[in-house]
Amino acid sequence: MTRFFYVGALLLSLNIFAQERAPLPTTDAEARALAATIEAEDLRRHLTILAADDMEGRETGQPGQKRAAAYLAEQLAALGMPTIGENNGYFQTIKFSRQKWDSIAMTVNGKELRHLWEFYSAPSRNADRESEEIDEITFLGYGIDDERYNDYAGRDLEGKTIMIFAGEPRGRNGNYLITGTKDPSAYSLDDGAKMRAARRHGVSTVIVIDPAFKKNVQQVRRETLDGRLKMTEQTESEREEANSVYITPELARTLLGKDYRKVIRSRTRAEKTGRFRPVVVAADITLTQDKEVRELIGENVLGYLEGNDPELADEVIVVSAHYDHIGKRGDAIFNGADDNGSGSSTILEIAEAFTVAARAGKGPRRSVLFLWVSGEEKGLLGSEYYATHPIFPLENTVADINVDMVGRIDDAHAGNPNYIYVIGSNRLSTELHNINEAVNRDFTQLELDYTYNAKDDPNNFYERSDHYNFAERGIPSVFFFNGTHADYHRDTDTVDKINFDKMVRIGQLIFHNAWQLANQDKRIQVDVK
Structure with a gap:
């Protein structure tokens, strides 16, 4: 959060932002400037706090999860985001x-x-x-x-x-x-x-x-x-x-x-x-x-940025990540740096980029909900709760972009950190898939790996992260994932093993997807049955 004023001044000086955006961007200096606010230093700072021992593995309903939720809320307050949750705060209580x-x-x-x-x-x-x-x-x-x-x-x-x-x-x-x-x-x-x-x-x-x-x-x-x-x-x-x-x-x-x-x-x-x-x-x-x-009582954390186009502001883009993990086993703390401190930190930085734009008078046309859910490790409970108790009507929810584990490199890509698995982008909307391909081509040039998107994939990752509770209700959704590794769900999933440069590029890809979805003239359509 060190570049508000620099980037704000840069945006104000740009005259290239067209009122009518092309369906798929080719070059966009403004979007590049915003994406540049996603920095390894800030990602490291957030993740070091979220995956610290005093968070006790962030198990839903436990004190560590409450502390992590409080940290996320503090960051949203610092960004100046409005309180749309319960009791004039940033939380939605989940009850199971x-x-x-x-x-x-x-x-x-x-x-x-x-x-x-x-x-x-x-x-x-x-x-x-x-x-x-x-x-x-x-x-x-x-x-x-x-x-x-x-x-x-x-x-x-x-x-x-x-x-x-x-x-x-x-x-x-x-x-x-x-x-x-x-x-x-x-x-x-x-x-x-x-x-x-x-x-x-x-x-x-x-x-x-x-x-x-x-x-x-x-x-x-x-x-x-x-x-x-x-x-x-x-x-x-x-x-x-x-x-x-x-x-x-x-x-x-x-x-x-x-x-x-x-x-x-x-x-x-x-x-x-x-x-x-x-x-x-x-x-x-x-x-x-x-x-x-x-009983399991946790909190979803809600960060909201209202769109600036009166005709589109009722439509909402959701950017989601789960911030819970599996807690402690005896003296062992399962810090969950990659799973999913990495995704949680990434969307904090994306939320900052959108806020920078809004402060410069260049905010998104559609509204954006940054959604950190709890209870994922218990069976996608937090996203299920949001999907059945939505803050904004599901019929107005354009898409969900879900970020779950984006800080490590799996065995299939050893020596090549510049990749990301893309899951679900074409399951409901070919346009969502095409947008991701286009913004990656024009801005980030990552290797997009669709291995786990196959319908016969034995891992069935498509149904194993929080985007699924949106997709199941007909909302186009895409899940970004770096694959599993030897430290998956172990107490060795720690911050020192995170590749922050990789996180930056993935965060920028996700930002560009969200920025395009939030600004193009027409909402994407469900065209896959």
Whole structure:
């Protein structure tokens, strides 16, 4: 970040920047001047910090990853980039969890029921708790708390167990009481609304009579068998739902006994009058919901530069890299200098080059999002989270340029550092591929190796880095990669082995790609099926 004023003055003196750019640049002194701000000295400075021992291998959710995120945010603040993340900052929190039952059990009148046959309960929808003895059930209609229909009105249910019907009541005309139309409300579409209402009223457990039990139990069956980390909207500490159990209508009749008819009459009255009269019945139930939870909470880091063309600024180019690594194993620190401190440092320098242009009044026409994701080493989790929680609409995302490992030389190119593997550039857009070929020809003259782009490549690198979560959603994407080496995922992947001159040239190639995509008149098209 040592060349802002020099390059800014140079740009102001250039008169060659045309308002209408050619689809593929041939010579562009302005772009060369900007690319020249990507320097080995700055790359070394960033990488030395990101891959230092005190970053502890940057494992997602661990203190080292938080420190790395803070460093990236500090650099974005120094560049003057606006805060577009949470809490007026640069972060997007990623939340993933894996939950399974250690013990799930329900007994009625001393008889043990079969989970997934007579009842089901999803670990992800319930808090962990020890066995609970239930000696009374309050039948509470549909469990709805709404100004247009309220089963809770005037009821003290603190610490109680309630039983409710799935869905919501309809009137005599067939319309739903809450919406007044044939369209259901959120209480039919999202059981979470009922569980949150129960929690607000202090309810301990909600027992839901599920008429579609055989269908709905399949999802819970899959969840109990799935050991993967999954995206979640809330952590355990943020949970706002009462615990729940879903039962068959046959089991409901057993639990309610002679009061079952009273419950049916009460439901009929509610549908006629809009008011429900609770039914309280004695019970002998033991419920155990003991679960194991693994949570992964990390941060994506967001650097944003708004485009200066009012007609194109809504379109966004994403330049991405993962900054997490695999942490520590005992005393060994896996510094991850190449994987992927190199990519993270590179896009910091590219972000600086774009900022230099903007300060000189020559910023890009389209907007650019510099995206550092976490959780890549856990299964591309950070980019998956962004793709499903985008800051900018995916339909406005023109392309993703992904940078993952660009500081080393693999065995296939021993003695020739001036190469880069290019993966995915032609999978969705021939234009993206042609742009990369053209800017390399005109500016960087690297050897572009497409070995790993082959669809039958046994390594399948195309699906193994963060660009894939964009490509999978139809966004043209290209992945720049130097290949693996003997230090890959070892504690010997350290800064002293990085080739910074190589990083400069690759960084310049990536800059020229992003600059072209951000400035040409028309966005690239998806033309490969």
